[in-house]
Amino acid sequence: MITFSEENYLKAIYHHSKDYPNGVSTNAIAKSMCTKASSVTDMLKKLSEKKLVNYKKYQGVLLTKQGEKKAVNLIRRHRLWEVFLLEKLNFTWDEVHEVAEELEHIKSEKLINELDRLLDFPKKDPHGDPIPDKDGNFTKDIKVLLSTLNEKETGICVGVNDTSTDFLKYLNKQNIAIGKHITVVEKEVFDGSILIKIEDNQFYISHQIAKNLFLQLQ
Amino acid sequence: MITFSEENYLKAIYHHSKDYPNGVSTNAIAKSMCTKASSVTDMLKKLSEKKLVNYKKYQGVLLTKQGEKKAVNLIRRHRLWEVFLLEKLNFTWDEVHEVAEELEHIKSEKLINELDRLLDFPKKDPHGDPIPDKDGNFTKDIKVLLSTLNEKETGICVGVNDTSTDFLKYLNKQNIAIGKHITVVEKEVFDGSILIKIEDNQFYISHQIAKNLFLQLQ
DNA sequence: ATAAGTTTTTAGTCTTATCTAAAAATAAAA
DNA sequence: TTTTATTTTTAGATAAGACTAAAAACTTAT
Numbered sequence: 001m002i003t004f005s006e007e008n009y010l011k012a013i014y015h016h017s018k019d020y021p022n023g024v025s026t027n028a029i030a031k032s033m034c035t036k037a038s039s040v041t042d043m044l045k046k047l048s049e050k051k052l053v054n055y056k057k058y059q060g061v062l063l064t065k066q067g068e069k070k071a072v073n074l075i076r077r078h079r080l081w082e083v084f085l086l087e088k089l090n091f092t093w094d095e096v097h098e099v100a101e102e103l104e105h106i107k108s109e110k111l112i113n114e115l116d117r118l119l120d121f122p123k124k125d126p127h128g129d130p131i132p133d134k135d136g137n138f139t140k141d142i143k144v145l146l147s148t149l150n151e152k153e154t155g156i157c158v159g160v161n162d163t164s165t166d167f168l169k170y171l172n173k174q175n176i177a178i179g180k181h182i183t184v185v186e187k188e189v190f191d192g193s194i195l196i197k198i199e200d201n202q203f204y205i206s207h208q209i210a211k212n213l214f215l216q217l218q
Numbered sequence: 219m220i221t222f223s224e225e226n227y228l229k230a231i232y233h234h235s236k237d238y239p240n241g242v243s244t245n246a247i248a249k250s251m252c253t254k255a256s257s258v259t260d261m262l263k264k265l266s267e268k269k270l271v272n273y274k275k276y277q278g279v280l281l282t283k284q285g286e287k288k289a290v291n292l293i294r295r296h297r298l299w300e301v302f303l304l305e306k307l308n309f310t311w312d313e314v315h316e317v318a319e320e321l322e323h324i325k326s327e328k329l330i331n332e333l334d335r336l337l338d339f340p341k342k343d344p345h346g347d348p349i350p351d352k353d354g355n356f357t358k359d360i361k362v363l364l365s366t367l368n369e370k371e372t373g374i375c376v377g378v379n380d381t382s383t384d385f386l387k388y389l390n391k392q393n394i395a396i397g398k399h400i401t402v403v404e405k406e407v408f409d410g411s412i413l414i415k416i417e418d419n420q421f422y423i424s425h426q427i428a429k430n431l432f433l434q435l436q
Numbered sequence: 437a438t439a440a441g442t443t444t445t446t447a448g449t450c451t452t453a454t455c456t457a458a459a460a461a462t463a464a465a466a
Numbered sequence: 467t468t469t470t471a472t473t474t475t476t477a478g479a480t481a482a483g484a485c486t487a488a489a490a491a492c493t494t495a496t
Binding site: 003005035036038039042043046057058 | 452453454455456457460461462
């Protein structure tokens with residue numbers, strides 16, 4: 001069983017390791033976590049025993065495969081909760097982080113995967129950071145659902161989620177096709193419908209449609 | 219600042235005090251929390267210092283006004299999360315409790331009040347237990363939103379949530395008024411619209427309307 | 437009313453996660 | 467290459483929450 005505190009250390013090490021790929025210093029961790037170097041040393045020993053980090057005295061620390069997996073999953077949870085708070089609970093950009101910091105520690109696979117579904121499998125959090133999927137993969141080719149785009153964003157249509165003939169017929173009729181540039185002009189909060197622009201035509205599509213169109217972000 | 223553990227004790231005492239209004243015994247608490255009597259004694263001293271319980275050695279314990287307020291709020295959080303897990307995240311009846319047990323400790327007023335709104339201010343949790351409102355009142359007179367009724371249920375219109383003139387005008391036009399009996403004939407899953415019956419007239423109203431009409435259940 | 441049984445509390449220990457202060461190791465400067 | 471400065475680790479302490487074992491207080495039964 002992993003504790004809240006251990007999870008927080010893993011997350012901090014993960015973030016620092018981008019800048020210090022040869023080993024994250026004790027002080028760097030202490031500073032970012034508002035704690036003392038001696039506390040960090042204690043925790044590194046514990047995490048090392050649990051095989052979540054590779055740690056040699058005075059040499060800095062890096063995550064093991066196992067540790068990284070846990071860190072990435074934690075980031076997934078954090079970012080999904082942020083999207084949830086913003087989109088479903090009317091939180092503002094600056095309010096999300098603090099609460100997500102608590103929610104991310106709730107331990108339930110199902111909880112987080114269902115949350116992912118509820119939010120239409122978002123690929124980015126409110127700050128534009130990518131959200132890893134359940135296997136820990138960050139989709140670098142940013143194929144996202146049209147429904148997850150914000151106002152003013154544009155993407156190229158690259159695929160559909162629903163492949164029923166009814167849906168494809170509808171797309172034909174509306175002149176929506178692979179390769180077309182689609183811009184989100186306005187999102188209707190009331191029913192989730194979206195005003196989109198394709199080649200100088202503007203029209204509304206329902207949330208249902210937007211949930212089934214994949215775009216590649218520009 | 220109140221800890222997870224303290225909150226759990228408050229909850230346990232609250233539940234026991236229904237059966238033992240003159241004082242809850244140390245052993246009863248220990249048993250229901252799967253802990254030892256000595257641990258309970260320790261905690262009762264701490265809670266007593268914080269003025270959350272009235273505790274005299276060997277005499278049993280009861281919540282103070284302040285302690286009860288916290289306990290009721292905790293129950294509110296627990297039950298709202300249960301509704302959320304069941305209705306929005308496809309959890310089953312038996313899965314909700316364990317995860318709600320963790321979620322209930324997340325500290326954010328806004329989080330829980332927005333969750334309440336997202337769920338249309340439910341008055342009962344999945345087990346039929348009442349959900350206290352944000353002021354700690356269990357509505358014994360079950361004033362519920364029309365949107366929360368199930369098919370075949372009937373209620374008397376007792377109020378509105380939205381008081382805009384546009385909304386009230388609409389109600390007039392549709393012959394919806396305080397005192398009228400309203401029966402839910404059918405609920406449309408697709409868009410949340412509801413087929414209702416008032417004095418032999420049947421017609422559809424949108425989810426938006428149903429979310430703003432209070433009924434007293436029959 | 438006193439002995440036996442039960443419940444509750446105290447006293448002392450353990451673990452987790454912190455901290456301070458001092459010692460050891462590494463890095464930088466003269 | 468020494469000396470100085472910085473970083474990191476150790477040693478020892480503290481607080482929260484839990485435990486065991488023993489003492490103290492209440493309850494029952496004789």
